[in-house]
Amino acid sequence: MIKIAQVPVKTFLSKSKIPGVDYVINPYVGCPHKCIYCYAEYMRKFSGHAEAWGDFLDVRQCPVPLKPSKLFHTRVLISSVTDPYNPYEQQYESTRNLLKQLQYCQAYVHILTKSALVVRDIDLLRKMPGSKVTFSFSSADEKFRQLAEPGASRITEKIEALQQLHQNGITTEVMIAPIMPGLTQWKTIVEQTCAYTHNYTFDSLNMRPAYQGKVLAFIRQYYPKLLPLYTDIYVNENTIYWEQLSSEIEIYMAERKLDFSVFFSVNPTKVPNKKPAISGGLF
Template sequence: MGQTRYEHVTTKQTLNRVKAERMPFDWSINPYRGCGHGCSFCYARGFQSFIGMGYEDEFQHHIFMKMNAAEALQQQLTIAAKKHEYDLEAMRRSIGEVTIGTATDPYQPIEGKAEITRECLKLLAKYRISTNITTRSPLVMRDLDILTRMEDVSVNISLNTMDAAVIRMLEPASPLPAARLETIHRLSDAGVDTSLFVAPVLPLITDAEDGIRGLLTSARERGAVYAMISLLRLSRDVKKWYLATLKLHFPQLVQSYRELYSQGAYAEGDYIRSFKAMAALLLAEFKLDKRTAEMAETIPSLPRRMPEPSKPVTGKELMPEVEQLSFPF
């Protein structure tokens, strides 16, 4: 498809209730639909059909930007504050955790200019909402001026291999492994609770124990306090695109994948059980299986210019507009 088209859209609500019981969060925010990183295995490709879009190149090259996301979020949070008579602690407990980036990367390339995610983050900070962010991008470091002022925030950096060549083949526009590991380091150094998401693990490509061990070692050395390891899930539409990508770069694996995923979206049962057992042992070994993990001795930070916002946040921007309440920073 080549050139990327960015389409401005409006949204009625930015906070969306997550109804699935297996999800560990209550609400989600996705400032964009589609993703410029173009990961071939992304499960969000399967959501394109909900709006009459394709799961192929269109997912990467036609990005919908929710330009009023912050305004819609402000409305939702204002209503919630009034409902709880401006008791923000009660409001915070009622809402629970909000996760940014469940069906798109909130720090994909266009966010560098658009700053839609940043504006939403300011509001979550203002109302003291527990926030979790999942991204592949070092651009999240731009928002350290907000993250370091939030009372309850965590960031998950997704990375499934240290092999830059594999990343380029299967995640054509994603940041390379070294940049993502540095992001873990920088965030951790700044006091932000940072985790590694080894996801999705790609059978026969990134599932070797030595490779995952290397990832966990690097993340632990850079201050990660938790890690999650998750196997590839292939819905029908995503499977078509992913297998077509494998045919280009790993043609010898296509038939093996067809057999491994012959029963549906999940790999064959014995493979799953074996892999999960190995993953659990590794997480326990590195003490990354619980968010209460003790900090390991970290390697020194590397001097490097970090991404910067167009305008630094001010304390006033993060103060709730409720005169009778005072929240010191």
Template sequence: MIREITAKTAITRTKIPVAKYVINPYIGCTFGCLYCYARFIGPFKYTGYKWGKDVLVKTNVAQLVEKELIKTKGDFFLSSICDPYQHMEKKYEMTRKIIQILTSHFRKAHIMTKSNLILRDIDLLKDLSVTLTITTDREDVRKILEPGAPSVEERFETLRKLKEAGIDVSVFVGPVIVMDAEHLAYMLSKYVDRVMLDALNYHRQVQMVYEKYGWTDWLTKDKFLEVVERFERVFGKGSVRY
């Protein structure tokens, strides 16, 4: 279910290292990633809706950004509790409108997404930075853990096109899920010089799924460190952050 709402505010402070402020144009996310923290620690938990199916669209978010921007000084992050380029964005263009406002005021923004829809806005990204999230090289794993998100192939194609367009793009491998780590690292090394890895922090979200498919060893710290080591073989120790 898609519900349009009128938000009271648009810009909030954040502790995310790359920015001082965060903007979330949507509450909920149709990508429906099973491991996502936003389903239970963000405002979505108060909606009573189903994660991956129901989304609240802040239809007035662009107007609020325009109004609140004058009170801020610093960079922006899109987004912390939803993917700013989830399916709804194709219709509502909330993220595009926000970027247009930020760039028209010469404000910097960092965008994180799994979506190839970001290519629609490639004309706006020249002075911004983009992080593409690629968590696995296995499409079977993607379909189970990230059921509504773009395919692995689509994400690599998006990465290639962003690089060719001269966009400042990085890759986030997080959370670390089931993969062929050395293969994924090698594939990513064709496009970027460094990557950031993050461990899966909320095991309860996926515990039963991992048990069903025999993936429980991927819930251990040792497995995460093994992935780090495999990436460091390809990129070098100084080029893998975690």
């Protein structure tokens, strides 16, 4: 049972250190998507919650409206830490209310999500030139999605949502992240989505010590044959897997004339086509 609280805040805006982003807005703290690899889990302690990640949701509320004088033509990321379209957004409409204000402010909004619920706000996004929506995919396999991202939208729903956004003239992007070694069928994701976007970013699964044990336990339980590979990469710190993968991505994407960026944290000097990174909480 999820514990939901409405939490007052003085402001939604945080100044951003992310290249190309002026402000970040997180309408929620906590995420019922419950991704196994979620690094935003550190917010649990930070926000004083004892519940497990995914079992609490703070709906942030601010009585002070966003100021057009401050946000006119600024670039605003929603969200950097938790997903702005978790299933409870249907009920609380926090993200939608913020979008209405950002539309009024004429800000350029960049939405990061794993949820098809974003299509509800197509009416607003159509009136927000310069804005875009990025969907993240860690897999093309629905069984994996159910195990690793149990609260997020189904893969087919996300692809349909991407299609709808694209057909409504909204700029779309696909983030293939986190790439789970041996599990992320990134070519399939590209094939299934390239009719609806030409922009891709790739990022590896980065395991911080705080959740490495959890991810390795997940691999041991559901994909035991991959445990030696994960041990080699994450315990022995062998970088060959990422070096080979980045070369393969470069060739594959260039052949298809698709715009892409690779943000592997391992051996970045070998990564081609480097662009400013988006540092979200969605992977």
